[in-house]
Amino acid sequence: xxxxxxxxxxKIFGKNSRNKGGxxxxxxxxxxxxxxxxxCSTKTYKIDVLSIPHALQMVLRLFxxxxxxxxxxxxxxxxxxxxxxxxxxxxxDKFLVKMYEDSFYPFHTYCGYFIFDLNKRAKKFFGIGNxxxxxxxxxxxxxxxxxxxxxxxxxxYKGAILMAQVAYFGxxxxxxxxxxxxxxxxxxxxxxxxxxxxxFAHSVFKKELSxxxxxx
Numbered sequence: 001x002x003x004x005x006x007x008x009x010x011k012i013f014g015k016n017s018r019n020k021g022g023x024x025x026x027x028x029x030x031x032x033x034x035x036x037x038x039x040c041s042t043k044t045y046k047i048d049v050l051s052i053p054h055a056l057q058m059v060l061r062l063f064x065x066x067x068x069x070x071x072x073x074x075x076x077x078x079x080x081x082x083x084x085x086x087x088x089x090x091x092x093d094k095f096l097v098k099m100y101e102d103s104f105y106p107f108h109t110y111c112g113y114f115i116f117d118l119n120k121r122a123k124k125f126f127g128i129g130n131x132x133x134x135x136x137x138x139x140x141x142x143x144x145x146x147x148x149x150x151x152x153x154x155x156x157y158k159g160a161i162l163m164a165q166v167a168y169f170g171x172x173x174x175x176x177x178x179x180x181x182x183x184x185x186x187x188x189x190x191x192x193x194x195x196x197x198x199x200f201a202h203s204v205f206k207k208e209l210s211x212x213x214x215x216x
């Protein structure tokens with residue numbers, strides 16, 4: 001485990017990695033020393049997993065694997081998240097959280113960590129390690145705390161929010177149905193051409209510069 005951890009640190013940060021300000025980051029040996037804790041029961045030093053930076057927890061999946069393997073927990077947590085972002089959304093919509101586990105999008109790789117973080121924050125703020133059981137107001141507080149957190153966490157949550165909005169309002173997985181919430185009727189099922197196009201497009205748009213529309 002220690003060797004895997006060390007190799008991962010080298011891979012992610014490099015030997016002489018630097019932060020945004022140009023200052024040298026913490027050396028690998030210093031980081032390992034900071035994370036070592038003495039275990040009185042075994043009389044040995046061990047890595048304190050809970051103190052490992054979030055980036056490494058995410059990449060190495062150093063969190064309970066139930067957040068990756070328990071499909072019911074994952075779906076309930078994700079549905080609670082989406083209905084917090086879009087309170088009027090139908091919580092029983094079968095396509096509501098499909099995008100999060102769609103292998104086409106990179107987010108599915110970090111979905112387990114995301115759910116772990118939601119529940120960890122719920123425990124931190126309200127003493128209940130179950131994000132789904134919180135009220136709408138409390139779930140909102142959990143999400144807002146993440147959005148004011150570290151850069152990596154902010155990026156993860158902003159991505160999750162954007163995916164919820166795009167998938168629901170854009171009816172990505174149910175284009176026939178559309179989205180009643182924004183009066184989006186779905187794909188064209190019988191509109192006449194004059195209703196969805198300009199009758200004199202050549203007079204409205206500039207002439208294309210090439211066959212592909214690109215200027216080169």
